[in-house]
Amino acid sequence: MKTIADLEARLADLHQRTRETPLFNPVFQLSLDLSRGLEAGQVSLDDLAALVADLECDGLKTRAAKLRKLLAPTAESAAALAGEDGDFDAFRACWERPQLHAVFTAHPTFLLAPEQAEAVAAAASGDGVIDDSACIAAPEHAAVTLDHEHRAAMAAMGRAQDARDAIVARLLDEARQNWPDQWRALRLLPFRFASWVGYDMDGRTDIGWHTSIGFRLTEKAERLARYTAALEAIDPAHPLLETLRPASRFAAERAADFAGDLGSEAALAAAANRLTTHSPDNLLSLTPLITALEAEAESAPQTRAIALLTLAAAMRADGLGMGWIHFRVNAKQLHNAIRRRLPEGEVIELASKSALATLRAMVDDAAPLRTNFAALATESSTAIRQFIAMAQILKHIDADAPIRMLVAECEQPATVLAALYFAKLFGVEGKVDVSPLFETEAALEHGGR
Numbered sequence: 190m191k192t193i194a195d196l197e198a199r200l201a202d203l204h205q206r207t208r209e210t211p212l213f214n215p216v217f218q219l220s221l222d223l224s225r226g227l228e229a230g231q232v233s234l235d236d237l238a239a240l241v242a243d244l245e246c247d248g249l250k251t252r253a254a255k256l257r258k259l260l261a262p263t264a265e266s267a268a269a270l271a272g273e274d275g276d277f278d279a280f281r282a283c284w285e286r287p288q289l290h291a292v293f294t295a296h297p298t299f300l301l302a303p304e305q306a307e308a309v310a311a312a313a314s315g316d317g318v319i320d321d322s323a324c325i326a327a328p329e330h331a332a333v334t335l336d337h338e339h340r341a342a343m344a345a346m347g348r349a350q351d352a353r354d355a356i357v358a359r360l361l362d363e364a365r366q367n368w369p370d371q372w373r374a375l376r377l378l379p380f381r382f383a384s385w386v387g388y389d390m391d392g393r394t395d396i397g398w399h400t401s402i403g404f405r406l407t408e409k410a411e412r413l414a415r416y417t418a419a420l421e422a423i424d425p426a427h428p429l430l431e432t433l434r435p436a437s438r439f440a441a442e443r444a445a446d447f448a449g450d451l452g453s454e455a456a457l458a459a460a461a462n463r464l465t466t467h468s469p470d471n472l473l474s475l476t477p478l479i480t481a482l483e484a485e486a487e488s489a490p491q492t493r494a495i496a497l498l499t500l501a502a503a504m505r506a507d508g509l510g511m512g513w514i515h516f517r518v519n520a521k522q523l524h525n526a527i528r529r530r531l532p533e534g535e536v537i538e539l540a541s542k543s544a545l546a547t548l549r550a551m552v553d554d555a556a557p558l559r560t561n562f563a564a565l566a567t568e569s570s571t572a573i574r575q576f577i578a579m580a581q582i583l584k585h586i587d588a589d590a591p592i593r594m595l596v597a598e599c600e601q602p603a604t605v606l607a608a609l610y611f612a613k614l615f616g617v618e619g620k621v622d623v624s625p626l627f628e629t630e631a632a633l634e635h636g637g638r
Contacts, residue, residue: 190226191236193243246324249309253323256313277368284360284377287506291349292515293342293384302327335387335395339404342386343411346511350415350503353380357502361495373487373494377502382512383593389517390571391597398565398578399457401516403447405586406464408510410440413472416504423496429478436472454566461562464585473588475504508590516579517595518572520604526572527607530614539603548606557616576615583620591620599625 190196199222203215226232301309304325312323331337357377364372387404390396417433446460464471482501486494507513524539530551531537537544565577579592594612596604605625612618627633 190223190232191240193240193247196240242326245327246321249305249323249325250312250319250321253309253312253319256309257319260313275367277364277371280364280367281375284379285375286378287381288379290381290383293346293349293382293386293512302330304328335400339386339407342384343408343511346382346384347411347415349380349382350507350511353382353506354419354499354503356380357499358495361498365491365495373498375498376483376505377498378506381506383515384512385515385517385595388514389595390575391517391519391522398568398574399447399451399460401578402464402581402586403444405510405514405582406440406444406447408512408514409586410437410444412507412509412511413437413440416500419500419503423493423500429481432472432478435470439468439470439472457566458562461566465562471585472509473586475509476589479504509587510590513590513593514582515593515595516575517597518575519597520599520601522570522572523596523604523607523611526570527610529570530610540601544603545606548603548610552606552610552613555610555613558614560615573611576611576617576621579617579621580615583617591622592617593622593624596623596625598629599627600629600631 190199196219200215200219203213203218206213207215223232223237227234227237302325305327308323308325312319356379360377360379361372361375364375387396388401413433414437417430417437420427420430420433443460443464446463449456449460451457451460479501482497482504486497486501489497527539527548531547535547537547560577560580562581565574565581568574568577575594579594582592594608596608599605605623608623609618612621612623
């Protein structure tokens, strides 16, 4: 058995025996055959290495072929996008509401080295026969770090943004042809993107509060750079570049601050102070820019108007980041945090009706607290740190984009009330979307209540 064909033939023969003996394991028997062949000198280690390489190559090419099938051929005509009835209001209702919210979770196939993943993607994206060019030998795998996960997620989101821009431009062009007097009023938003990489503290010990702040600043800097490049392509002398360029530099500098060594209190304080000190270059809202781009598009030539509206659509979708962000905590972390806030001497069972009454009253009576990075640095509760971090992001990085708070293993309504209490306590209730995750057996059975 020195070829894949030999292995497949032997495995097929062994599989026939399962009809007689259902407990028979053909894969185990094949491995035993190979082991015996190795002991008898019928198969060498080099033979086995060659078989593994052939199987790996076949697997990579198969993966590329499957990916290619997922990419349906792009139709040359965009006429179908307008709908069968050709109604502007129907078109507007369809495409001004996201068709999909895509969350980039950074769970790639880590068995593939980055070089292999790139080769598979290139083969899947091509038009020719998928050949051995997809079969790059895996180098020694580097450790999978949080930084690697974040870079991979952001790179994927960047490609998704480019694809969405192409879709928006095609939609606008189709609308221009069908409704020449109305298309400039469209505010298209076909897809939204989000990520929880760097914000998921459920079971992670490698994510500190400064990690999340640093990642959000990195995302802001990258997105502002992309907005700047897009506007420069439209008009290298556009007046809004005087806002975008310094904002992009400021975000990149603050991202570098938080990417540095923050092991000392002095370094941490210096990074936080540079971010929180008022600066006209610290752009906190894209609303004025979006308004200006859309106003300019009202009277601009058609090609320029499409480009301006496409950029405005991207800004509306992503805000001051590569997309929205999803923080995540475990229900137990919220339970531990809320018990510290109960009236002195009061002990409650979170599954009880009295707990709901107590928590409702706490939500109603909660008065927002002022927070800063000093409070964030000294807070010991993971759940509370999440809410303070969200407050700082909304205050100093992006004031517009909502933040989703995912609550893992949520089984009780009291858990959601605890999250709402902290959202109100730290003044972010209007921007935080509390989303319980029904993951456990009890939650799946009773979560609908």
